[in-house]
Amino acid sequence: MNQNPEIIGTSPKRVDVREKVTGAARYGSDLKMEGMLYAKVKHAEYPHAKILSVKTGRAKKLKGVAAVATAADVPGNPAFGAIIIDNQPIAGDKVRYLGDAVAVVAAETEAIAEKAVSLIKVKYKELPGLFDPRDALKPDAPLIHEDGNLIVHHKTRRGDIEAGFAAADRVIERSYSVQRVDHAYIEPEVVVAYFEPDGTLVVKGSHQSIFNIRSAVSGVMGLPLSKVRIVQASLGGSFGGKDDVMSVLSCRAGILAQQTGRPVMLSNSREDSLIESYKRHPYFMDYKVGVKNDGTITAMEIKMVADGGAYASMTQFVTWRSVVHATGPYRVPHVKTDVYGVYTNNTYTGAFRGFGSPQITFAYESLMDEIAEELGMEPLEFRRINILHDNDITATGQILDHTVSVGQALDVTTSASGWEEKRARFPKENSGRIMKRGIGLACSYRGVALGAEGVDATGATVRIHSDGSVDVATGLVEMGQGLKTIFSQIVAAELGIPIDKIQYRPTDTSLIVDGGPTVASRSTIMGGSAVKKAAIGVRERLFQAVSEKLDVAPEDLIAADEKIMLKNDPSRSVAFLEAIALALETGLNLSCFGWHLSPPIWWDEEAGKGDAYFTYVYACQIAEVEVDPETGKVNVVEVWAAHDVGKAINPDTVRGQIYGGVATAIGYGLLEDVEMVDGVTKTMNMDEYLIPTAMDVGKINAIILENYDKYGPYGAKSIAEPTAELCAPAIANAVYHATGKRIRDLPLNLERIVLGHKLIKKKRRVR
Amino acid sequence: MKKLKLNITVNGQKHTLKIDPNLRLLDLLRENLHLTGTKEGCGIGECGACTVILDGRAVNSCLILAGQCEGREITTIEGVTPEDGLSPLQQSFLDNGAVQCGFCTPGMILSARALLDHNPTPTEAEIREAISGNLCRCTGYTQIVEAIQAVADGREEQQGSL
Ligand code: FES
Numbered sequence: 065m066n067q068n069p070e071i072i073g074t075s076p077k078r079v080d081v082r083e084k085v086t087g088a089a090r091y092g093s094d095l096k097m098e099g100m101l102y103a104k105v106k107h108a109e110y111p112h113a114k115i116l117s118v119k120t121g122r123a124k125k126l127k128g129v130a131a132v133a134t135a136a137d138v139p140g141n142p143a144f145g146a147i148i149i150d151n152q153p154i155a156g157d158k159v160r161y162l163g164d165a166v167a168v169v170a171a172e173t174e175a176i177a178e179k180a181v182s183l184i185k186v187k188y189k190e191l192p193g194l195f196d197p198r199d200a201l202k203p204d205a206p207l208i209h210e211d212g213n214l215i216v217h218h219k220t221r222r223g224d225i226e227a228g229f230a231a232a233d234r235v236i237e238r239s240y241s242v243q244r245v246d247h248a249y250i251e252p253e254v255v256v257a258y259f260e261p262d263g264t265l266v267v268k269g270s271h272q273s274i275f276n277i278r279s280a281v282s283g284v285m286g287l288p289l290s291k292v293r294i295v296q297a298s299l300g301g302s303f304g305g306k307d308d309v310m311s312v313l314s315c316r317a318g319i320l321a322q323q324t325g326r327p328v329m330l331s332n333s334r335e336d337s338l339i340e341s342y343k344r345h346p347y348f349m350d351y352k353v354g355v356k357n358d359g360t361i362t363a364m365e366i367k368m369v370a371d372g373g374a375y376a377s378m379t380q381f382v383t384w385r386s387v388v389h390a391t392g393p394y395r396v397p398h399v400k401t402d403v404y405g406v407y408t409n410n411t412y413t414g415a416f417r418g419f420g421s422p423q424i425t426f427a428y429e430s431l432m433d434e435i436a437e438e439l440g441m442e443p444l445e446f447r448r449i450n451i452l453h454d455n456d457i458t459a460t461g462q463i464l465d466h467t468v469s470v471g472q473a474l475d476v477t478t479s480a481s482g483w484e485e486k487r488a489r490f491p492k493e494n495s496g497r498i499m500k501r502g503i504g505l506a507c508s509y510r511g512v513a514l515g516a517e518g519v520d521a522t523g524a525t526v527r528i529h530s531d532g533s534v535d536v537a538t539g540l541v542e543m544g545q546g547l548k549t550i551f552s553q554i555v556a557a558e559l560g561i562p563i564d565k566i567q568y569r570p571t572d573t574s575l576i577v578d579g580g581p582t583v584a585s586r587s588t589i590m591g592g593s594a595v596k597k598a599a600i601g602v603r604e605r606l607f608q609a610v611s612e613k614l615d616v617a618p619e620d621l622i623a624a625d626e627k628i629m630l631k632n633d634p635s636r637s638v639a640f641l642e643a644i645a646l647a648l649e650t651g652l653n654l655s656c657f658g659w660h661l662s663p664p665i666w667w668d669e670e671a672g673k674g675d676a677y678f679t680y681v682y683a684c685q686i687a688e689v690e691v692d693p694e695t696g697k698v699n700v701v702e703v704w705a706a707h708d709v710g711k712a713i714n715p716d717t718v719r720g721q722i723y724g725g726v727a728t729a730i731g732y733g734l735l736e737d738v739e740m741v742d743g744v745t746k747t748m749n750m751d752e753y754l755i756p757t758a759m760d761v762g763k764i765n766a767i768i769l770e771n772y773d774k775y776g777p778y779g780a781k782s783i784a785e786p787t788a789e790l791c792a793p794a795i796a797n798a799v800y801h802a803t804g805k806r807i808r809d810l811p812l813n814l815e816r817i818v819l820g821h822k823l824i825k826k827k828r829r830v831r
Numbered sequence: 832m833k834k835l836k837l838n839i840t841v842n843g844q845k846h847t848l849k850i851d852p853n854l855r856l857l858d859l860l861r862e863n864l865h866l867t868g869t870k871e872g873c874g875i876g877e878c879g880a881c882t883v884i885l886d887g888r889a890v891n892s893c894l895i896l897a898g899q900c901e902g903r904e905i906t907t908i909e910g911v912t913p914e915d916g917l918s919p920l921q922q923s924f925l926d927n928g929a930v931q932c933g934f935c936t937p938g939m940i941l942s943a944r945a946l947l948d949h950n951p952t953p954t955e956a957e958i959r960e961a962i963s964g965n966l967c968r969c970t971g972y973t974q975i976v977e978a979i980q981a982v983a984d985g986r987e988e989q990q991g992s993l
């Protein structure tokens with residue numbers, strides 16, 4: 065039972081922000097150590113080449129150089145990987161993209177390390193490169209890895225696709241593509257590695273999923289998991305981006321620490337980060353849709369190719385999410401979807417907020433508008449005919465046994481934005497004005513947590529100390545999303561104590577059991593459930609002690625207002641502190657571990673069907689834009705974003721997630737593109753890789769919908785990722801409404817079309 | 832390399848230092864003076880994480896040589912933090928949910944501070960312009976703009992001195 069419900073659904077001040085506003089928080093690059101060396105990486109000079117020799121003699125001789133390591137110095141496995149073990153922290157036989165390392169250097173200063181890198185001479189035999197993922201499966205394509213260029217092929221099958229098209233009055237085919245984008249967290253990647261006297265390798269830094277990194281480091285360093293400690297520093301943004309790349313940095317620094325016996329810092333410059341770190345997958349997507357004249361969708365046949373780049377990373381999982389959701393939140397009785405993830409010699413791609421959904425959402429939501437127009441319908445009307453409702457069946461054959469709120473999301477956003485009126489008014493006004501206005505929408509559904517892509521379980525420990533202070537530890541990490549605050553709120557609610565009594569313990573693999581990665585917007589629903597169990601577990605022990613004292617049954621007690629009291633007679637109570645003393649006197653353990661395993665779900669890879677996720681969230685976003693037809697510049701004037709989160713445990717953090725996700729999606733829609741030409745990254749820093757500034761993001765209206773979910777703590781589900789999957793197609797649809805131009809490739813860089821070249825960025829302030 | 836003598840005031844404290852002529856102000860602050868609240872995100876003047884106040888104006892410390900600061904006055908995030916508690920801007924960032932990962936926060940606060948010092952009653956557009964050199968990837972800027980607005984409107988006044 066919920067003990068102190070008031071704190072759930074409020075927004076207490078974040079528990080980790082005081083140190084951030086004063087500049088005291090310590091991020092990876094602030095972790096200087098006595099005797100520390102600085103590392104630099106010798107990167108590949110060809111995107112695809114055999115390494116014939118690496119000459120390090122001159123570098124080693126340079127004064128101030130402590131070590132130079134090549135693949136020959138890797139103590140354990142040459143590579144690591146989530147499923148396919150293919151990512152080499154230092155390349156041995158060949159290089160597969162320009163972010164590969166052929167050698168790493170540790171020196172007294174960064175400048176010396178850089179100089180040493182320039183003295184390393186590598187002989188290569190250049191191999192033909194593969195840069196277009198659509199060529200990857202052709203018989204004459206260069207082989208990136210020995211087992212072929214196919215990383216994965218997923219499918220979804222429902223009904224009878226031929227019958228579905230036969231039942232249609234029209235068949236509409238469209239192709240869409242999306243670009244490669246960077247996480248562009250403001251803090252580039254950084255680690256400090258050192259050995260403890262007992263031989264434990266410690267790697268502190270800007271880590272996201274500490275246990276994934278631990279297993280990579282353990283394998284590559286040839287150390288048992290128990291002798292690798294991954295510790296997270298304050299993290300300057302991640303968004304899915306600080307996993308594999310952090311494993312790579314950790315291994316490189318670990319090898320140098322081992323060779324020198326000294327702490328080693330490896331910090332990426334922004335240029336290093338743009339070249340080396342994995343990106344969001346570019347997709348090529350072909351849709352064929354059967355539809356009746358009354359607007360009913362009868363069939364969808366979808367084929368997609370995802371560019372995995374040089375290493376598999378999370379490609380299997382990212383593309384699986386795409387194959388499950390490719391038809392969007394619509395009833396489609398006959399479905400045939402195939403997604404191929406392939407290797408190329410481009411920068412590898414992996415997890416990025418959205419995880420295989422921003423790509424497909426752009427395609428299917430652009431498509432919904434296109435089909436509506438073909439049928440002479442309004443986009444809203446057409447969607448309403450086809451959207452999912454309670455107890456409908458998804459493309460993968462799953463019955464939705466929770467509140468399906470996509471219709472509600474459409475209702476609230478369209479009414480808040482004045483949709484009907486603006487859809488009618490803007491076209492009339494546009495003929496008489498220079499700047500053209502438009503409004504567009506997009507909606508989605510999204511499976512919560514990892515889904516049937518893997519076992520999903522996580523743990524937490526709550527400890528009550530003798531002085532009444534409490535701490536909580538989990539293996540999930542704060543990335544700015546507010547996890548520490550939300551978990552502290554849950555503990556406060558269950559123990560009936562103020563939030564300032566609760567301390568969140570450091571995120572360190574040596575302090576807590578493996579709770580899986582902090583990904584898939586799973587922290588609140590999975591981690592929150594584990595924290596709640598741990599808090600309830602420890603509370604039961606207090607109740608046991610108090611029940612003896614008051615001579616009542618433990619079930620009749622509640623914890624609130626720093627007291628343990630009788631539910632029906634609050635005047636009979638014991639102070640929290642006294643309850644602790646009673647429990648300790650009787651030898652009770654006031655530390656409790658909670659473990660939460662997700663409800664059963666399944667996936668049949670052969671048949672392409674299954675109950676893919678235990679629950680789903682639903683959302684709709686509307687974008688109002690203004691387009692300058694002369695320059696093609698698009699201003700996002702206002703956005704309305706409605707997201708069903710089950711229950712907002714902390715509404716301020718939910719809103720923060722919505723604002724941030726929308727801004728990221730505005731960048732995806734309009735600005736961002738990691739341009740690569742023949743494997744060479746052209747956007748090398750933030751002057752060329754443009755992300756939205758405060759002037760690029762208009763007013764955002766965050767609308768929180770709450771439909772209790774039986775699987776979440778207090779009914780809560782998730783928020784982080786769906787916020788980033790909708791605004792790009794909403795903008796595309798709005799641009800069409802404003803200009804009549806349908807753009808099927810992101811970014812919607814109208815400058816390119818109108819001016820024939822890309823946007824020249826406004827000069828930023830220098831001084 | 833010949834060292835340069837530098838007299839500089841940082842957060843009200845005078846320093847006389849011998850420095851390399853090519854030392855960036857950012858490195859002087861972080862490495863020599865251990866003021867690590869100033870962050871580096873790009874090194875080329877695009878992200879604003881390294882923003883400090885130089886003689887009353889917000890600047891990117893990654894683009895300025897320490898040697899250019901002879902006799903000048905610098906304020907960093909450490910310098911705006913009062914002995915006890917928080918400055919109104921810091922408090923307002925905390926109260927308004929304007930901080931997520933926090934990496935952009937010191938720079939944001941200093942840009943906001945420089946704005947409010949010159950223009951105590953900015954419009955929303957002026958606030959957005961003043962922080963347009965400070966990139967934030969987490970917040971979508973909404974709550975940051977609200978936090979600055981709250982100080983300008985005097986809603987955070989009682990919390991401390993600017
Ligand atoms: S580090 Fe100075 S502006 Fe980015």
Ligand code: FES
Pocket residue numbers: 250300301544929930931932933934935936966967968969970
């Ligand atoms: S709070 Fe993370 S970059 Fe601004």
